[in-house]
Amino acid sequence: MNKPSFFALSLALAGALVSCGDENADPQPASQTASGRLMAKTWMVTAATEKEGSKPARDIYTSQDACLKDNLFKFQASNAFVLDEGKTKCDNASPQSLTGKWALSNNDQTLLGTVTVSPAPGFTFDIDLTGTIEELTAAQLILVDAETDNGVTTVTRTTFTAQ
Numbered sequence: 001m002n003k004p005s006f007f008a009l010s011l012a013l014a015g016a017l018v019s020c021g022d023e024n025a026d027p028q029p030a031s032q033t034a035s036g037r038l039m040a041k042t043w044m045v046t047a048a049t050e051k052e053g054s055k056p057a058r059d060i061y062t063s064q065d066a067c068l069k070d071n072l073f074k075f076q077a078s079n080a081f082v083l084d085e086g087k088t089k090c091d092n093a094s095p096q097s098l099t100g101k102w103a104l105s106n107n108d109q110t111l112l113g114t115v116t117v118s119p120a121p122g123f124t125f126d127i128d129l130t131g132t133i134e135e136l137t138a139a140q141l142i143l144v145d146a147e148t149d150n151g152v153t154t155v156t157r158t159t160f161t162a163q
Helices: 006-013 034-040
Strands: 042-052 072-075 080-084 097-105 110-120 123-136 140-149 152-162
Touching: 034 072, 034 097, 034 123, 080 110, 097 123, 123 152
Parallel strands: none
Antiparallel strands: 042 072, 042 152, 072 080, 080 097, 097 110, 110 123, 123 140, 140 152
16 A cells, blocks of 8 residues: 655645745755754745656645645654644644654665654554655755555655755
């Protein structure tokens, strides 16, 4: 069974502003670790595409509701991971934030994380955040997840912008 991407699931649960300018305006110290760069900022998804097999990549971000686009992602010390609903919640009954765990592996090239969701009493499921880090700067994180189902590989590329 093909598991939905973390981005798609997080959108089902619940940015608006894209940082513009010269990337050199916020230089990244050469000595800062990937963990340090992740924890230094709060992140917002600002773009996402999905490419299924040989089909062209399609934008899966722009059609999402505004209440989903302002969600914030925070990587914290002790590998705590927070998914925050942002200023606009899609469902006022939902918690403002969910907490899970995150880790880097494969020489800091793979990001792994899990957030547990409880949409109803007695019912929980995990959302997995898994992907290869294509780019990680002080301003941008690009995470790529490839999953194969019935011989067809689907690649999801999610761009997070530092807030």
